[in-house]
Amino acid sequence: MFLALRELFFARGRFALMGVVVGLISVLVVILSGLASGLVNDGVSGLKSLHVTSFAFNAGTMKDNAFSRSTVDAKQVSAWQGVDGVEQAEPMGVSIVNGTTQSDHQIDLTLFGVQPGGFLSPSAEAALSAGAPGDIVVSETAEQNGVKVGDTITLERSEVQLRVAGFTKDQATFGHVDVAYLPLETWRYLAGGETQAGAVTPERVNAASYELASVVAVKAAEGAAIDTAAADEAASTMTMAKKDSFNASPGYQAETMTLSMIQVFLYAICALVVGAFFTVWTIQRSKELAVLRAMGASTGFLLRDALAQSVIVMVVFTGLGVLVGLGLGALMPDAMPFSLEAGPVASATVLTIVLGLIGAAVSVLRVTRISPLRAFGGAR
Amino acid sequence: MNNAPALLLENVQLALGDGDARVTALDHVNLCVNAGEFVAIVGPSGSGKSSLLAIAGALSAPDAGRVEIAGQDVTRLSASKAARFRRENLGFVFQADNLTPSLTSAEQLQLAGRIAGRKDVPVDALLAAVDMSHRAGHRPGQLSGGERQRVGIARALALVPRLLLVDEPTAALDRARSHEVVELLAERAKVGGTAVVMVTHDRDVLGHCDRVLEMVDGRLSELEASAL
Numbered sequence: 001m002f003l004a005l006r007e008l009f010f011a012r013g014r015f016a017l018m019g020v021v022v023g024l025i026s027v028l029v030v031i032l033s034g035l036a037s038g039l040v041n042d043g044v045s046g047l048k049s050l051h052v053t054s055f056a057f058n059a060g061t062m063k064d065n066a067f068s069r070s071t072v073d074a075k076q077v078s079a080w081q082g083v084d085g086v087e088q089a090e091p092m093g094v095s096i097v098n099g100t101t102q103s104d105h106q107i108d109l110t111l112f113g114v115q116p117g118g119f120l121s122p123s124a125e126a127a128l129s130a131g132a133p134g135d136i137v138v139s140e141t142a143e144q145n146g147v148k149v150g151d152t153i154t155l156e157r158s159e160v161q162l163r164v165a166g167f168t169k170d171q172a173t174f175g176h177v178d179v180a181y182l183p184l185e186t187w188r189y190l191a192g193g194e195t196q197a198g199a200v201t202p203e204r205v206n207a208a209s210y211e212l213a214s215v216v217a218v219k220a221a222e223g224a225a226i227d228t229a230a231a232d233e234a235a236s237t238m239t240m241a242k243k244d245s246f247n248a249s250p251g252y253q254a255e256t257m258t259l260s261m262i263q264v265f266l267y268a269i270c271a272l273v274v275g276a277f278f279t280v281w282t283i284q285r286s287k288e289l290a291v292l293r294a295m296g297a298s299t300g301f302l303l304r305d306a307l308a309q310s311v312i313v314m315v316v317f318t319g320l321g322v323l324v325g326l327g328l329g330a331l332m333p334d335a336m337p338f339s340l341e342a343g344p345v346a347s348a349t350v351l352t353i354v355l356g357l358i359g360a361a362v363s364v365l366r367v368t369r370i371s372p373l374r375a376f377g378g379a380r
Numbered sequence: 381m382n383n384a385p386a387l388l389l390e391n392v393q394l395a396l397g398d399g400d401a402r403v404t405a406l407d408h409v410n411l412c413v414n415a416g417e418f419v420a421i422v423g424p425s426g427s428g429k430s431s432l433l434a435i436a437g438a439l440s441a442p443d444a445g446r447v448e449i450a451g452q453d454v455t456r457l458s459a460s461k462a463a464r465f466r467r468e469n470l471g472f473v474f475q476a477d478n479l480t481p482s483l484t485s486a487e488q489l490q491l492a493g494r495i496a497g498r499k500d501v502p503v504d505a506l507l508a509a510v511d512m513s514h515r516a517g518h519r520p521g522q523l524s525g526g527e528r529q530r531v532g533i534a535r536a537l538a539l540v541p542r543l544l545l546v547d548e549p550t551a552a553l554d555r556a557r558s559h560e561v562v563e564l565l566a567e568r569a570k571v572g573g574t575a576v577v578m579v580t581h582d583r584d585v586l587g588h589c590d591r592v593l594e595m596v597d598g599r600l601s602e603l604e605a606s607a608l
Contacts, residue, residue: 010481375474
């Protein structure tokens with residue numbers, strides 16, 4: 001450390017230059033992490049918040065956008081309810097609608113039709129009840145956009161009116177669209193197409209004859225294993241575990257894959273830049289290192305010293321970059337899908353540092369191959 | 381152990397290069413240097429002087445023969461054992477520009493100590509002995525050639541070596557400085573009891589040495605005082 005610190009100070013211009021590059025990479029790493037988290041939230045927070053083990057779609061449904069395409073009937077639901085290891089299975093309706101608020105503000109919603117009081121029901125102050133079939137519980141992100149409790153939302157084309165009864169505790173979105181929970185019967189009323197303009201009344205809902213749902217939401221008993229293949233066979237369904245079902249959210253897979261690719265590139269660049277710098281730096285120091293070798297410095301001594309330099313640079317400049325990135329993140333407009341979460345940012349930071357150190361270590365290993373005989377020879 | 385010569389080379393052979401380009405660097409070299417002796421080795425370029433220092437300094441192993449330093453056989457030490465031996469027994473002064481660029485004169489000496497895990501190097505005394513106390517806080521870039529050499533000597537003596545190996549110390553110096561530096565080496569040998577082996581092509585300074593040997597085509601021979 002004695003030599004490492006003094007060299008860092010002596011060649012501070014050079015180290016600062018490389019440090020700035022590392023810092024900029026860190027800023028990008030943080031921003032990308034925020035973007036990735038934001039996109040994931042926008043895409044599937046609605047699904048994430050459901051206490052579901054898996055979804056059973058109608059067999060043969062195309063995986064892309066499966067939630068909108070699939071339809072299941074009562075027979076399939078009861079088939080799943082009888083499966084070993086299944087604690088609960090409920091039908092769930094999913095569809096996307098467009099509407100306007102009373103202040104003529106356009107709003108898109110993904111309707112989650114669920115059984116009031118069932119395990120899919122949102123835990124909101126305003127519970128869904130069959131008694132007020134036109135009441136919906138909307139994602140709290142809508143509240144941030146100016147929607148208030150008691151607002152009326154009029155759906156396009158059908159002119160059906162829904163009333164905002166409350167908001168979810170956390171963000172619940174699906175495919176970048178706010179989720180609105182409503183009773184399954186109301187969902188069926190809307191999906192059936194035989195609607196009447198205006199408020200949703202229990203009579204109108206009861207009159208509706210549509211009996212289908214989009215998927216069977218399955219909740220496994222604690223620690224139980226379900227024979228999915230057999231259950232699918234019996235119910236003619238196709239099961240996707242909760243995590244896998246994220247890919248059925250429109251655009252999710254493409255977005256996350258693109259971002260992941262960019263992140264991987266960034267990490268690779270970081271390792272290579274740091275590696276290149278330390279390779280050149282070690283070459284520049286080779287005469288000095290040869291002299292130290294001749295003086296009897298052990299390989300361990302030289303390696304520790306060289307690695308100490310890379311550790312200090314990586315930790316300091318990555319730290320600075322992360323701070324700047326967090327600052328910039330706070331300035332992001334609300335409209336952007338951006339969310340800085342401690343876990344992802346922390347692991348991205350650690351990964352950046354580790355990869356930079358690996359890049360440095362590979363070049364620093366050259367130190368072990370410097371022969372002390374190089375100390376001889378004339379002036380440079 | 382105390383009576384053993386500081387350096388003993390017995391029938392040392394060393395060849396460099398491959399195939400057609402194979403050259404005999406050291407040819408049946410015998411050399412005995414006692415504690416406190418100041419020995420100079422002169423000879424034309426390419427005569428093998430640097431190879432001799434490398435062998436004597438446990439930096440490379442000979443093809444044949446024995447190398448003994450302060451009574452210990454160092455002929456075939458492993459790299460890490462040789463490194464340990466060097467830091468505990470040897471001091472090196474190289475031609476030029478061999479100080480660490482980022483350290484002040486005082487720190488150069490401290491580093492020498494830390495290589496051996498010691499923080500008790502008498503930096504002030506060492507710098508005073510080479511008349512560099514006033515430049516203790518300067519880095520090599522701010523020192524003249526002669527000053528750098530003197531710091532290099534102080535560094536080489538930091539851990540009180542039994543044997544000091546010096547490679548062309550006056551190559552980049554003018555007459556006056558050359559004499560100063562070599563006088564310094566002579567004084568250290570006498571006062572400190574360190575054996576000093578100096579390779580040089582500068583015939584001017586040989587008067588300060590106890591013995592002078594000549595190296596020609598890999599062979600070492602003692603020179604008469606009158607031949608100087």
